[in-house]
Amino acid sequence: MHPCLSVDEIIRLLACELVASKAKATAVSLACCSKRLEGAVLDVLWETQDRLTPLLKCLPQEVWGEENGKFSFKRVTTKVEWACFRKHTRRMRKLKVDTSKDPVTLDTLLTLQLRAADEPFLPILKIIYCPRNSKTFIPFIPFFLSPKTTKIAIVFTPGMRILPIASALSRISRMSLNLERINLHGLPRDPLVTEAVSEMLLACNRDSLRQFYVASPLTEDAREVLYNLPNLSDLSTVLQGRTLLPPAALPNLVSIQVEYGDDLDWLQGFCGTTLKKLESVWISSESEKLDNFLEEFESHAVAASAHNVLTLFVFSTSRSWTPNYSSLLSFKKLDTLEIEFSCDGGCFSTVDDDVIATLVEAMPKLKTLKLGRGPCGIPTGATVNGLIGLAFRCPKLSELRIHFQVSSLVAAATRATKLRPSDDQPAFRQNVCALKVLEVGETPIPVKSVSTVALFLLQIFPRIHTIKYDNPGWKQVAETIRDFRQLGTFISREGGRK
16 A cells, blocks of 8 residues: 555545545445545545435344335344444534435334433534424434534424424533534424523533524523623524613624514614624514614614624515615615515505615615515606616616616607716716616516517616516516527627627
8 A cells, every 4th residue: 555545634635535526436445445544434425414314224234124215123233233333423423304305213213212322323413404304303303412513403394392392402401512503493482492492592602602593582591691692693583572682792793683573672782782793684573663663773883883894784574664765874885785575555665766876875885685575566666767877886786676667668768768877977888787687576567668678678787687577577578688688699609700
């Protein structure tokens, strides 16, 4: 054997390259013929698994069976069989369990738990991701964790029983894990779950926790800890009813997601807080008292200390709302602005040319602008002047959703209006807007104006290629734009050949 293969780093690099190049059979063959290569190859092969079943099938075939697509044990493993099996379980660092694709029976899980006794089943597992869970699997989640686990990501299916979920979370909190990232989605709203999640947070190493995405309210003691975590960078939480937050001290917070009820008192917890690293804010609410939210947000320290760093702001509600966009004008670094609300019962969009002009003047770095949900069928909103202003002032704009008036495009085309920037705007062709996706929803469009609208949109947004619509009339616009683009590409190629 070449002397280089006596160096552990080289062996492991070779094993990684073989597995990454999908030469797993070659890697296994090398591992079988060389004890020196065996450990490194097995480490790489078993480090990350997207299912549990392949691991269980490493046991002798007389131990297990499959019936109706479900894995089960025929008998308990012997000590020798279990020792050989442990060569694989001791190497796994990342595990994904999707019980819809990886069905294991209750007896299988109980047999594993019995055989593992008091030792961790996966002793060096760092990350576990469970995107789909059956009611059978939930109580066994703690069984797969280890003292090395730093990230848990679990999605709970609606309708699951409360007690097994709360019990599993309580068991996790007693395992003294050094967790860095906690992601728990789809949790039922129940006092038992609130207590269990709060216990988990209180049991964490407060200097280690960096991400806390948990769709559940917390107890007062847990909130006191959560909003004073020194290294927390990503936070997602739920606030029910009137929730007073403790004074927040989150010097490393980069992203925050909040789902709140009717009361805005929680914003006061950020008064005087310095959030110099805050880049993303996601907020959702079904409150009936939305009128002054943007003003309240802007006036609190959560906004004041983030004026120069905030790049993303998203607010969503399924209710009707008329927001005051001027409260966001101080956030000049925004590249993503989304304000979602419903137009049910009448159009609530107040986006006109003046609003667009004000926003783009303050936020020239915008890449995504979405105001309202899918535009309704009422012909209102910005005109062709507003769209041209967006194209000139926001050259990086890639995705757009606003109410706009198709009739103004048709009228401009009828007048043979040329797209001329004003004196203080850059030349159009030197500053081509990057817009690729336009969401039009139910925006009305005259059948006879399809080609006119398609061509004029291409003039304003030369890179547009996707129209998202609910009104079938826009299908023809999307197809016409595609045809125009293909024709332009063909002409360009033919011109190049000449």
